[in-house]
Amino acid sequence: MPESTASTEWFETARFGLFVHFGLYSLAARHEWVRSREAMSQEAYDRYLERFDPDLFDAGELARAAKAAGMRYAVLTAKHHDGFCLYDSALTSYTSQRAAGRDLVREFAEAMRAEGLRVGLYYSLLDWHHPDFTVDVHHPLRDTPAAREPRDMARYRAYLHGQVEELLTGYGPVDLLFFDFTYPGKGPDEWGSQELLAMARTLRPGILVNDRLGVPGDYVTPEQYQPDRPLERDGAPVTWEACHTLNGSWGYDRDNHEYKDPALLVRMLVESVACGGNLLLNVGPTGRGALDPRARQTLRAIGDWMALHERSVRGAGPxxxxxxxxxxxxxxxxxxxxxxxxxxxxxxxxxxxxxxxxxxxxxxxxxxxxxxxxxxxxxxxxxxxxxxxxxxxxxxxxxxxxxxxxxxxxxxxxxxxx
Missing domain, CATH: 2.60.40.1180 (Golgi alpha-mannosidase II)
Structure with a gap:
């Protein structure tokens, strides 16, 4: 496997990024795991596919909001666990292009670059829509006859690799790849992690790849957890990024009002930098693709602080x-x-x-x-x-x-x- 040629300098200078979770689950408006949580059939979930119309998704506005908040890179969910793709994949019709005539990954990547932000893409290793993804403890069909159906993970693995190749060859420079996630029963062998990592480094030399393939990547990603000291592996410091939500849900969750105060989020950003890490802060656009008022207000409040204090975090460290x-x-x-x-x-x-x-x-x-x-x-x-x-x-x-x-x-x- 090719050794990583990635430099983490830009990443460790930026310190602050935007995470965007958007998909069919945004219409359900009750958490991005809604299909699994409610053991929903594909037919039941497809009611969101039939109504998917991101008419208020404005990638340019999103990029400007991120930049004004002091963020210098952004990561979009190109595909989440439900298997729905926000881009025009040749390997499936389960896409935003087919559903709404829009390639949202392309819109996102172009808008972020236009504002000078680095581009990151999230790709779920899980896929509850693909017929060869074996039914496991997280799968919506885990307690149905489908759990006993023969499925071929080799075919799914080829699909997974093919989709990642599409993302790395069809959308210009991709600076960061956020895979999600490895768990008992689904690990490096099932994903073909070594080959996947090698492909990413060959197609995009210099790309940063996270640690969720089950093999060492370029940076580690504590989730909904705030380290209070520098992170190390075998006694050596590692590059890391804490990813956090505004209210505990990654996708739009209409009735969840447990929002973190902007002052707490600023403190979390500073604490990350003081411990040698980054903060990736998530927003979940509504079912129509817009940021809800609370998310907009939070980003503006953080941006007001960053406008005066940016140099205490940008390019700073312990x-x-x-x-x-x-x-x-x-x-x-x-x-x-x-x-x-x-x-x-x-x-x-x-x-x-x-x-x-x-x-x-x-x-x-x-x-x-x-x-x-x-x-x-x-x-x-x-x-x-x-x-x-x-x-x-x-x-x-x-x-x-x-x-x-x-x-x-x-x-x-x-x-x-x-």
Missing amino acids: SGLTAPANTLCTRAGRRLYVHLLAWPLRHLHLPGLAGRVRYAQLLHDGSEIGFHEQDGAGHEHVNMAPPGQPAGTLTLTLPVTRPDVLLPVIELELADDE
Whole structure:
């Protein structure tokens, strides 16, 4: 198998991406696993196929919303577990092209590139529509006579590989491929994972492929879980991306109102960067293809914060410091960023930074922050410095009033030799 020639530099610089789950399940509006959860027959599920009309799906508007939110790449569900394809596949008629006369993958890829965003495609390894995908614990027909029908995974595997080849050869440069997923009973042998990975790297040298083929990929993908420390494999750091929903459902879920607050999402983004990772934030367009008002509002709120604080996450990474309580720290070159999860009264103490900082400011408005230093002999360099701090402590003097931003950030300019 060809070795990966992929560079993760763009990925680790971008730090923030958009995930888009859209398909027939969006019309059901009750989770993307609706067909499996309700053990729905193909005939029953096809009522959504007959009514699929994404008249409000505007890839250009989606790309502009992602860019304004501070995202620099996006991933679309080219095919989800139900087997419905959002592109014009020559291998099946179960497509958006046949249902609605539109190749949504092409629209998506072209729109993202037009806004300067990197293009990622999600492809489900499962397929509940294909007649040769063997019925298993996740399949909607698991408790029906179909579970005993003979099926040929070799034929399905050829179909799977053929569809991935279509996506990698028919839609221009694809920067990222998000496979989903491997589980007991369906693994590398069933998917032909080594061959699939080799094909992707041959057809698109430099592509990043995730870790869900059951073999090592270029980056790992914790889902609905927020790491609180850098991720490692065999003691070495790995490239990673946490993927999260707005409300617990990947597909449009009309009656689910458990939305994460924009401030929490910003905190999750910063926490990812502070631990050396990315955040891929999902939206599930409605059955007509539009973003619902809550999703639009959330993206705008995050974008307002990113407009002022982008450099604390874009191109940044772990600070290498032990962050004080109620803070998250990131670093980009000689700039250290302290994100304040709780606003302190007047003073913030930063152990070990005395003598290492040239200038301090609030990032959102560029207003200077005064500071005091405790030298190695315990002497205060400036009168009125708070007593009782250990040697080497840098103490910042903050305004009493918390800035009106989702997450206040202090930018510290480090000395030239840092």
